[in-house]
Amino acid sequence: MTAQDHTHVRPWRHIERRKCRKIRVGDVEVGGDAPITVQSMTNTLTADANATINQIRQLEEAGADIVRVSCPDEESTAAMPAIVKAAKVPIVADIHFYYKRGIEAAKAGAACLRINPGNIGSPARVREVINAARDHGCSMRIGVNAGSLEKHLLEKYGEPNPEALVESALYHADILQQHDFHDFKISVKASDVFLAVAAYQQLAEACDHPLHIGITEAGGRRMGTVKSSIGLGSLLWAGIGDTLRVSLSDEPEEEVRVGWDILKSLGLRHRGVKIISCPSCARQGYNVIKTVETLEQRLSHIETPITLSIIGCVVNGPGEALMTDIGVTGGGNGRHMVYAAGKTDHTIDGDKMIDHIVGLVEKKAEAIRAEKAAEKLAAE
Known part of the structure:
Protein backbone atom coordinates (compact mmCIF):
# COMPACT_ATOMS: atom_id res chain seq x y z
CA MET A 1 0.00 0.00 0.00
CA LEU A 266 -11.05 17.08 -1.07
CA GLY A 267 -9.99 13.61 -2.15
CA LEU A 268 -13.01 13.30 -4.45
CA ARG A 269 -11.06 12.59 -7.64
CA HIS A 270 -7.43 12.17 -8.47
CA ARG A 271 -5.67 13.11 -11.69
CA GLY A 272 -2.12 14.17 -12.35
CA VAL A 273 0.57 15.17 -9.89
CA LYS A 274 -0.54 16.64 -6.57
CA ILE A 275 2.33 18.73 -5.22
CA ILE A 276 2.56 19.38 -1.48
CA SER A 277 5.06 22.19 -0.96
CA CYS A 278 6.09 24.58 1.78
CA PRO A 279 5.85 28.38 1.46
CA SER A 280 9.65 28.55 1.92
CA CYS A 281 11.67 30.42 4.54
CA ALA A 282 15.28 31.14 5.48
CA ARG A 283 15.80 27.45 6.33
CA GLN A 284 15.22 26.27 2.75
CA GLY A 285 18.03 24.32 1.17
CA TYR A 286 16.96 25.25 -2.36
CA ASN A 287 14.61 27.71 -4.06
CA VAL A 288 11.28 26.06 -3.29
CA ILE A 289 9.09 28.57 -5.11
CA LYS A 290 11.02 28.34 -8.38
CA THR A 291 11.31 24.56 -8.08
CA VAL A 292 7.55 24.09 -7.64
CA GLU A 293 6.78 26.49 -10.49
CA THR A 294 9.08 24.56 -12.82
CA LEU A 295 7.80 21.16 -11.74
CA GLU A 296 4.16 22.19 -12.23
CA GLN A 297 4.98 23.07 -15.82
CA ARG A 298 7.12 20.04 -16.59
CA LEU A 299 4.75 17.54 -14.97
CA SER A 300 1.54 18.95 -16.42
CA HIS A 301 1.41 16.13 -18.99
CA ILE A 302 1.13 13.44 -16.30
CA GLU A 303 -2.44 12.16 -15.90
CA THR A 304 -1.74 9.33 -13.46
CA PRO A 305 -2.52 10.31 -9.84
CA ILE A 306 0.78 10.78 -7.99
CA THR A 307 1.61 12.76 -4.84
CA LEU A 308 4.87 14.70 -4.61
CA SER A 309 6.17 16.66 -1.62
CA ILE A 310 8.65 19.49 -2.17
CA ILE A 311 9.83 20.74 1.23
CA GLY A 312 12.76 23.12 1.70
CA CYS A 313 14.16 21.80 4.97
CA VAL A 314 14.07 18.93 7.48
CA VAL A 315 11.57 20.53 9.88
CA ASN A 316 8.44 19.24 8.11
CA GLY A 317 10.01 17.47 5.14
CA PRO A 318 10.32 13.93 6.51
CA GLY A 319 6.76 14.02 7.90
CA GLU A 320 5.26 15.21 4.63
CA ALA A 321 7.32 12.66 2.70
CA LEU A 322 5.68 9.88 4.73
CA MET A 323 2.37 10.80 3.09
CA THR A 324 3.47 11.08 -0.53
CA ASP A 325 4.65 8.78 -3.29
CA ILE A 326 7.81 10.81 -3.89
CA GLY A 327 9.32 13.50 -1.68
CA VAL A 328 12.29 15.82 -1.49
CA THR A 329 13.66 17.52 1.61
CA GLY A 330 16.28 20.24 1.42
CA GLY A 331 19.62 19.43 3.01
CA GLY A 332 23.00 21.03 3.52
CA ASN A 333 25.97 21.26 1.18
CA GLY A 334 23.71 21.41 -1.86
CA ARG A 335 22.51 17.82 -1.49
CA HIS A 336 18.89 16.91 -0.79
CA MET A 337 17.17 13.80 0.47
CA VAL A 338 14.79 11.95 -1.87
CA TYR A 339 12.04 9.77 -0.44
CA ALA A 340 10.17 6.93 -2.14
CA ALA A 341 6.86 5.67 -0.70
CA GLY A 342 7.58 7.56 2.51
CA LYS A 343 11.07 6.15 3.12
CA THR A 344 14.49 7.72 2.68
CA ASP A 345 15.95 6.44 -0.56
CA HIS A 346 18.90 8.49 -1.81
CA THR A 347 20.36 12.00 -2.08
CA ILE A 348 20.65 14.21 -5.13
CA ASP A 349 22.70 17.30 -6.01
CA GLY A 350 20.64 20.49 -6.18
CA ASP A 351 21.64 21.30 -9.76
CA LYS A 352 20.31 17.91 -10.93
CA MET A 353 17.25 17.80 -8.71
CA ILE A 354 14.49 18.97 -11.06
CA ASP A 355 15.44 16.69 -13.95
CA HIS A 356 15.80 13.85 -11.46
CA ILE A 357 12.35 14.42 -9.91
CA VAL A 358 10.70 14.62 -13.32
CA GLY A 359 12.30 11.31 -14.23
CA LEU A 360 11.15 9.68 -10.98
CA VAL A 361 7.57 10.88 -11.43
CA GLU A 362 7.42 9.73 -15.05
CA LYS A 363 8.83 6.32 -14.05
CA LYS A 364 6.30 6.05 -11.22
CA ALA A 365 3.44 6.99 -13.57
CA GLU A 366 4.52 4.35 -16.08
CA ALA A 367 4.72 1.71 -13.35
CA ILE A 368 1.20 2.54 -12.14
CA ARG A 369 -0.16 2.41 -15.69
CA ALA A 370 1.48 -0.96 -16.27
CA GLU A 371 0.12 -2.32 -12.99
CA LYS A 372 -3.42 -1.20 -13.84
CA ALA A 373 -3.16 -2.67 -17.33
CA ALA A 374 -2.06 -5.99 -15.85
CA GLU A 375 -4.94 -5.93 -13.36
CA LYS A 376 -7.42 -5.18 -16.14
CA LEU A 377 -6.02 -8.01 -18.28
CA ALA A 378 -6.23 -10.45 -15.36
CA ALA A 379 -9.82 -9.42 -14.66
CA GLU A 380 -10.78 -10.13 -18.29
Whole structure:
Protein backbone atom coordinates (compact mmCIF):
# COMPACT_ATOMS: atom_id res chain seq x y z
CA MET A 1 0.00 0.00 0.00
CA THR A 2 1.46 3.35 -0.99
CA ALA A 3 1.33 6.46 1.16
CA GLN A 4 -1.29 7.82 -1.22
CA ASP A 5 -3.47 4.70 -0.84
CA HIS A 6 -3.20 4.88 2.94
CA THR A 7 -4.86 8.29 3.09
CA HIS A 8 -8.01 6.89 1.48
CA VAL A 9 -8.89 4.60 4.40
CA ARG A 10 -9.03 7.31 7.05
CA PRO A 11 -12.66 7.82 8.12
CA TRP A 12 -12.30 11.52 8.83
CA ARG A 13 -11.46 12.07 5.17
CA HIS A 14 -14.73 10.56 3.97
CA ILE A 15 -17.34 12.74 2.27
CA GLU A 16 -20.78 11.21 1.97
CA ARG A 17 -22.30 12.41 -1.28
CA ARG A 18 -25.93 13.34 -1.59
CA LYS A 19 -28.00 10.56 -3.12
CA CYS A 20 -29.55 11.47 -6.46
CA ARG A 21 -30.59 10.04 -9.78
CA LYS A 22 -28.04 9.28 -12.47
CA ILE A 23 -28.24 10.58 -16.03
CA ARG A 24 -25.95 10.38 -19.04
CA VAL A 25 -24.33 13.18 -20.98
CA GLY A 26 -23.25 11.27 -24.04
CA ASP A 27 -21.13 8.43 -22.66
CA VAL A 28 -20.40 10.24 -19.39
CA GLU A 29 -22.48 9.43 -16.32
CA VAL A 30 -23.55 12.28 -14.03
CA GLY A 31 -25.05 11.78 -10.59
CA GLY A 32 -25.63 8.67 -8.52
CA ASP A 33 -22.33 6.95 -7.78
CA ALA A 34 -20.58 8.40 -10.86
CA PRO A 35 -17.41 10.48 -10.35
CA ILE A 36 -17.95 14.22 -10.10
CA THR A 37 -17.20 15.57 -13.56
CA VAL A 38 -15.29 18.71 -14.52
CA GLN A 39 -16.64 20.97 -17.25
CA SER A 40 -15.65 24.13 -19.05
CA MET A 41 -16.90 26.17 -21.99
CA THR A 42 -15.23 27.29 -25.19
CA ASN A 43 -14.89 31.01 -25.89
CA THR A 44 -14.22 30.73 -29.62
CA LEU A 45 -16.88 31.56 -32.17
CA THR A 46 -18.67 28.23 -32.49
CA ALA A 47 -19.27 28.93 -36.16
CA ASP A 48 -15.49 28.69 -36.57
CA ALA A 49 -15.41 24.91 -36.27
CA ASN A 50 -11.62 24.58 -36.54
CA ALA A 51 -10.91 27.12 -33.81
CA THR A 52 -13.54 25.55 -31.56
CA ILE A 53 -12.22 22.02 -32.14
CA ASN A 54 -8.68 23.16 -31.35
CA GLN A 55 -9.83 24.67 -28.07
CA ILE A 56 -11.78 21.53 -27.20
CA ARG A 57 -8.57 19.53 -27.76
CA GLN A 58 -6.79 21.77 -25.23
CA LEU A 59 -9.63 21.30 -22.75
CA GLU A 60 -9.50 17.53 -23.22
CA GLU A 61 -5.77 17.55 -22.51
CA ALA A 62 -6.36 19.62 -19.37
CA GLY A 63 -8.83 16.99 -18.14
CA ALA A 64 -12.28 18.23 -19.13
CA ASP A 65 -14.91 15.50 -18.95
CA ILE A 66 -17.60 17.56 -20.71
CA VAL A 67 -17.33 20.72 -22.83
CA ARG A 68 -20.04 23.29 -23.47
CA VAL A 69 -20.24 25.46 -26.57
CA SER A 70 -22.46 28.45 -27.18
CA CYS A 71 -25.08 28.25 -29.93
CA PRO A 72 -26.38 31.79 -30.45
CA ASP A 73 -27.08 31.53 -34.19
CA GLU A 74 -27.68 29.18 -37.10
CA GLU A 75 -24.05 29.34 -38.17
CA SER A 76 -23.08 27.90 -34.78
CA THR A 77 -25.47 24.96 -34.91
CA ALA A 78 -24.44 24.34 -38.53
CA ALA A 79 -20.87 23.82 -37.26
CA MET A 80 -21.96 21.42 -34.53
CA PRO A 81 -21.81 18.14 -36.52
CA ALA A 82 -18.11 18.66 -37.29
CA ILE A 83 -17.40 19.73 -33.70
CA VAL A 84 -19.22 16.77 -32.18
CA LYS A 85 -17.49 14.33 -34.52
CA ALA A 86 -14.03 15.68 -33.69
CA ALA A 87 -14.51 15.87 -29.92
CA LYS A 88 -13.50 13.02 -27.62
CA VAL A 89 -15.77 14.30 -24.85
CA PRO A 90 -19.54 14.99 -24.88
CA ILE A 91 -20.53 18.40 -26.19
CA VAL A 92 -23.22 20.49 -24.50
CA ALA A 93 -25.01 23.08 -26.63
CA ASP A 94 -25.70 26.28 -24.70
CA ILE A 95 -29.08 27.73 -25.68
CA HIS A 96 -30.41 30.98 -24.31
CA PHE A 97 -32.97 33.00 -26.22
CA TYR A 98 -33.65 31.01 -29.38
CA TYR A 99 -35.42 27.71 -28.91
CA LYS A 100 -34.80 26.74 -32.53
CA ARG A 101 -31.09 26.57 -31.77
CA GLY A 102 -31.84 23.84 -29.24
CA ILE A 103 -33.73 21.81 -31.83
CA GLU A 104 -30.94 22.30 -34.38
CA ALA A 105 -28.23 21.38 -31.85
CA ALA A 106 -30.03 18.19 -30.86
CA LYS A 107 -30.26 17.16 -34.50
CA ALA A 108 -26.57 18.03 -34.94
CA GLY A 109 -25.48 15.53 -32.29
CA ALA A 110 -25.14 17.53 -29.08
CA ALA A 111 -25.06 15.24 -26.04
CA CYS A 112 -26.88 17.75 -23.84
CA LEU A 113 -28.82 20.99 -24.19
CA ARG A 114 -28.25 23.71 -21.63
CA ILE A 115 -31.36 25.86 -21.47
CA ASN A 116 -32.45 28.75 -19.34
CA PRO A 117 -36.21 28.19 -19.60
CA GLY A 118 -36.99 31.70 -18.44
CA ASN A 119 -35.32 33.04 -21.57
CA ILE A 120 -36.75 30.63 -24.15
CA GLY A 121 -40.31 31.86 -23.96
CA SER A 122 -43.65 30.07 -24.09
CA PRO A 123 -44.35 26.56 -22.74
CA ALA A 124 -44.91 25.47 -26.35
CA ARG A 125 -41.36 26.40 -27.26
CA VAL A 126 -39.96 24.65 -24.24
CA ARG A 127 -42.00 21.60 -25.23
CA GLU A 128 -40.50 21.59 -28.72
CA VAL A 129 -36.99 21.63 -27.27
CA ILE A 130 -37.90 18.75 -24.94
CA ASN A 131 -39.19 16.71 -27.85
CA ALA A 132 -36.03 17.34 -29.84
CA ALA A 133 -33.87 16.27 -26.90
CA ARG A 134 -35.87 13.07 -26.46
CA ASP A 135 -35.87 12.25 -30.16
CA HIS A 136 -32.10 12.63 -30.47
CA GLY A 137 -30.97 11.14 -27.16
CA CYS A 138 -29.94 14.38 -25.50
CA SER A 139 -29.99 15.05 -21.81
CA MET A 140 -30.70 18.59 -20.62
CA ARG A 141 -29.52 21.07 -18.02
CA ILE A 142 -31.89 23.55 -16.49
CA GLY A 143 -29.63 26.54 -15.99
CA VAL A 144 -31.14 28.98 -13.49
CA ASN A 145 -29.07 32.11 -12.94
CA ALA A 146 -29.54 34.95 -10.47
CA GLY A 147 -28.91 37.39 -13.31
CA SER A 148 -31.74 36.12 -15.50
CA LEU A 149 -34.60 35.15 -13.21
CA GLU A 150 -38.14 35.34 -14.53
CA LYS A 151 -39.85 38.69 -14.07
CA HIS A 152 -42.67 37.35 -11.89
CA LEU A 153 -40.16 35.85 -9.45
CA LEU A 154 -38.28 39.11 -9.14
CA GLU A 155 -41.59 40.85 -8.46
CA LYS A 156 -42.55 38.21 -5.92
CA TYR A 157 -39.29 38.19 -3.97
CA GLY A 158 -38.02 41.69 -4.73
CA GLU A 159 -34.54 40.47 -5.57
CA PRO A 160 -32.67 37.30 -6.47
CA ASN A 161 -32.56 35.09 -3.39
CA PRO A 162 -32.24 31.35 -2.71
CA GLU A 163 -35.99 30.83 -2.61
CA ALA A 164 -36.45 32.49 -6.01
CA LEU A 165 -33.68 30.42 -7.61
CA VAL A 166 -35.04 27.17 -6.21
CA GLU A 167 -38.64 27.99 -7.16
CA SER A 168 -37.55 28.68 -10.74
CA ALA A 169 -35.54 25.46 -10.90
CA LEU A 170 -38.30 23.26 -9.54
CA TYR A 171 -40.92 24.90 -11.76
CA HIS A 172 -38.95 24.12 -14.90
CA ALA A 173 -38.04 20.65 -13.65
CA ASP A 174 -41.75 20.01 -13.26
CA ILE A 175 -42.33 21.06 -16.87
CA LEU A 176 -39.81 18.49 -18.07
CA GLN A 177 -41.29 15.80 -15.86
CA GLN A 178 -44.83 16.57 -17.02
CA HIS A 179 -43.55 15.71 -20.50
CA ASP A 180 -42.10 12.47 -19.11
CA PHE A 181 -38.56 13.76 -19.60
CA HIS A 182 -36.26 12.92 -16.70
CA ASP A 183 -32.74 13.00 -18.15
CA PHE A 184 -31.80 16.39 -16.80
CA LYS A 185 -29.63 18.09 -14.21
CA ILE A 186 -30.08 21.51 -12.60
CA SER A 187 -27.90 24.47 -11.72
CA VAL A 188 -28.83 27.51 -9.63
CA LYS A 189 -25.83 29.77 -10.07
CA ALA A 190 -25.06 33.21 -8.71
CA SER A 191 -21.93 35.34 -8.55
CA ASP A 192 -22.50 35.84 -4.82
CA VAL A 193 -21.03 32.89 -2.89
CA PHE A 194 -23.57 33.05 -0.06
CA LEU A 195 -26.53 33.19 -2.45
CA ALA A 196 -25.29 30.34 -4.63
CA VAL A 197 -24.41 28.03 -1.74
CA ALA A 198 -27.72 28.67 0.05
CA ALA A 199 -29.68 28.03 -3.16
CA TYR A 200 -27.88 24.75 -3.83
CA GLN A 201 -28.39 23.64 -0.22
CA GLN A 202 -32.13 24.26 -0.47
CA LEU A 203 -32.37 22.63 -3.88
CA ALA A 204 -30.44 19.56 -2.71
CA GLU A 205 -33.00 19.04 0.05
CA ALA A 206 -35.97 19.61 -2.25
CA CYS A 207 -35.22 17.15 -5.05
CA ASP A 208 -33.16 14.17 -6.17
CA HIS A 209 -32.04 15.60 -9.50
CA PRO A 210 -28.30 15.66 -10.31
CA LEU A 211 -26.82 19.09 -9.64
CA HIS A 212 -24.34 21.05 -11.74
CA ILE A 213 -22.60 23.42 -9.34
CA GLY A 214 -20.70 26.64 -9.92
CA ILE A 215 -20.17 30.20 -8.79
CA THR A 216 -20.94 32.11 -11.97
CA GLU A 217 -18.98 35.15 -13.10
CA ALA A 218 -16.50 34.53 -10.29
CA GLY A 219 -13.87 36.91 -11.67
CA GLY A 220 -10.26 36.69 -12.81
CA ARG A 221 -7.81 33.89 -12.13
CA ARG A 222 -6.94 34.70 -8.52
CA MET A 223 -10.24 36.09 -7.19
CA GLY A 224 -12.32 33.69 -9.25
CA THR A 225 -10.33 30.73 -7.98
CA VAL A 226 -10.74 31.88 -4.38
CA LYS A 227 -14.50 32.44 -4.71
CA SER A 228 -15.01 29.16 -6.53
CA SER A 229 -12.93 27.24 -4.02
CA ILE A 230 -14.93 28.63 -1.11
CA GLY A 231 -18.31 28.10 -2.75
CA LEU A 232 -17.73 24.78 -4.48
CA GLY A 233 -15.62 23.48 -1.62
CA SER A 234 -18.43 24.19 0.85
CA LEU A 235 -20.95 22.35 -1.32
CA LEU A 236 -18.72 19.41 -2.15
CA TRP A 237 -17.72 18.99 1.49
CA ALA A 238 -21.45 18.72 2.27
CA GLY A 239 -21.81 16.06 -0.44
CA ILE A 240 -23.60 18.38 -2.88
CA GLY A 241 -22.57 18.45 -6.52
CA ASP A 242 -22.39 15.92 -9.35
CA THR A 243 -20.65 17.99 -12.01
CA LEU A 244 -18.99 21.39 -11.80
CA ARG A 245 -17.63 24.34 -13.70
CA VAL A 246 -15.24 26.95 -12.35
CA SER A 247 -16.15 30.23 -14.09
CA LEU A 248 -13.06 32.39 -14.58
CA SER A 249 -12.22 35.37 -16.73
CA ASP A 250 -9.27 33.37 -17.96
CA GLU A 251 -8.44 30.69 -20.48
CA PRO A 252 -10.92 27.79 -20.32
CA GLU A 253 -8.16 25.28 -19.60
CA GLU A 254 -7.45 27.12 -16.34
CA GLU A 255 -11.04 26.50 -15.29
CA VAL A 256 -10.48 22.79 -15.75
CA ARG A 257 -7.22 22.81 -13.82
CA VAL A 258 -8.79 24.66 -10.89
CA GLY A 259 -11.80 22.33 -10.96
CA TRP A 260 -9.53 19.32 -10.72
CA ASP A 261 -7.49 20.93 -7.96
CA ILE A 262 -10.66 21.49 -5.92
CA LEU A 263 -11.68 17.85 -6.32
CA LYS A 264 -8.16 16.62 -5.57
CA SER A 265 -7.90 18.78 -2.44
CA LEU A 266 -11.05 17.08 -1.07
CA GLY A 267 -9.99 13.61 -2.15
CA LEU A 268 -13.01 13.30 -4.45
CA ARG A 269 -11.06 12.59 -7.64
CA HIS A 270 -7.43 12.17 -8.47
CA ARG A 271 -5.67 13.11 -11.69
CA GLY A 272 -2.12 14.17 -12.35
CA VAL A 273 0.57 15.17 -9.89
CA LYS A 274 -0.54 16.64 -6.57
CA ILE A 275 2.33 18.73 -5.22
CA ILE A 276 2.56 19.38 -1.48
CA SER A 277 5.06 22.19 -0.96
CA CYS A 278 6.09 24.58 1.78
CA PRO A 279 5.85 28.38 1.46
CA SER A 280 9.65 28.55 1.92
CA CYS A 281 11.67 30.42 4.54
CA ALA A 282 15.28 31.14 5.48
CA ARG A 283 15.80 27.45 6.33
CA GLN A 284 15.22 26.27 2.75
CA GLY A 285 18.03 24.32 1.17
CA TYR A 286 16.96 25.25 -2.36
CA ASN A 287 14.61 27.71 -4.06
CA VAL A 288 11.28 26.06 -3.29
CA ILE A 289 9.09 28.57 -5.11
CA LYS A 290 11.02 28.34 -8.38
CA THR A 291 11.31 24.56 -8.08
CA VAL A 292 7.55 24.09 -7.64
CA GLU A 293 6.78 26.49 -10.49
CA THR A 294 9.08 24.56 -12.82
CA LEU A 295 7.80 21.16 -11.74
CA GLU A 296 4.16 22.19 -12.23
CA GLN A 297 4.98 23.07 -15.82
CA ARG A 298 7.12 20.04 -16.59
CA LEU A 299 4.75 17.54 -14.97
CA SER A 300 1.54 18.95 -16.42
CA HIS A 301 1.41 16.13 -18.99
CA ILE A 302 1.13 13.44 -16.30
CA GLU A 303 -2.44 12.16 -15.90
CA THR A 304 -1.74 9.33 -13.46
CA PRO A 305 -2.52 10.31 -9.84
CA ILE A 306 0.78 10.78 -7.99
CA THR A 307 1.61 12.76 -4.84
CA LEU A 308 4.87 14.70 -4.61
CA SER A 309 6.17 16.66 -1.62
CA ILE A 310 8.65 19.49 -2.17
CA ILE A 311 9.83 20.74 1.23
CA GLY A 312 12.76 23.12 1.70
CA CYS A 313 14.16 21.80 4.97
CA VAL A 314 14.07 18.93 7.48
CA VAL A 315 11.57 20.53 9.88
CA ASN A 316 8.44 19.24 8.11
CA GLY A 317 10.01 17.47 5.14
CA PRO A 318 10.32 13.93 6.51
CA GLY A 319 6.76 14.02 7.90
CA GLU A 320 5.26 15.21 4.63
CA ALA A 321 7.32 12.66 2.70
CA LEU A 322 5.68 9.88 4.73
CA MET A 323 2.37 10.80 3.09
CA THR A 324 3.47 11.08 -0.53
CA ASP A 325 4.65 8.78 -3.29
CA ILE A 326 7.81 10.81 -3.89
CA GLY A 327 9.32 13.50 -1.68
CA VAL A 328 12.29 15.82 -1.49
CA THR A 329 13.66 17.52 1.61
CA GLY A 330 16.28 20.24 1.42
CA GLY A 331 19.62 19.43 3.01
CA GLY A 332 23.00 21.03 3.52
CA ASN A 333 25.97 21.26 1.18
CA GLY A 334 23.71 21.41 -1.86
CA ARG A 335 22.51 17.82 -1.49
CA HIS A 336 18.89 16.91 -0.79
CA MET A 337 17.17 13.80 0.47
CA VAL A 338 14.79 11.95 -1.87
CA TYR A 339 12.04 9.77 -0.44
CA ALA A 340 10.17 6.93 -2.14
CA ALA A 341 6.86 5.67 -0.70
CA GLY A 342 7.58 7.56 2.51
CA LYS A 343 11.07 6.15 3.12
CA THR A 344 14.49 7.72 2.68
CA ASP A 345 15.95 6.44 -0.56
CA HIS A 346 18.90 8.49 -1.81
CA THR A 347 20.36 12.00 -2.08
CA ILE A 348 20.65 14.21 -5.13
CA ASP A 349 22.70 17.30 -6.01
CA GLY A 350 20.64 20.49 -6.18
CA ASP A 351 21.64 21.30 -9.76
CA LYS A 352 20.31 17.91 -10.93
CA MET A 353 17.25 17.80 -8.71
CA ILE A 354 14.49 18.97 -11.06
CA ASP A 355 15.44 16.69 -13.95
CA HIS A 356 15.80 13.85 -11.46
CA ILE A 357 12.35 14.42 -9.91
CA VAL A 358 10.70 14.62 -13.32
CA GLY A 359 12.30 11.31 -14.23
CA LEU A 360 11.15 9.68 -10.98
CA VAL A 361 7.57 10.88 -11.43
CA GLU A 362 7.42 9.73 -15.05
CA LYS A 363 8.83 6.32 -14.05
CA LYS A 364 6.30 6.05 -11.22
CA ALA A 365 3.44 6.99 -13.57
CA GLU A 366 4.52 4.35 -16.08
CA ALA A 367 4.72 1.71 -13.35
CA ILE A 368 1.20 2.54 -12.14
CA ARG A 369 -0.16 2.41 -15.69
CA ALA A 370 1.48 -0.96 -16.27
CA GLU A 371 0.12 -2.32 -12.99
CA LYS A 372 -3.42 -1.20 -13.84
CA ALA A 373 -3.16 -2.67 -17.33
CA ALA A 374 -2.06 -5.99 -15.85
CA GLU A 375 -4.94 -5.93 -13.36
CA LYS A 376 -7.42 -5.18 -16.14
CA LEU A 377 -6.02 -8.01 -18.28
CA ALA A 378 -6.23 -10.45 -15.36
CA ALA A 379 -9.82 -9.42 -14.66
CA GLU A 380 -10.78 -10.13 -18.29
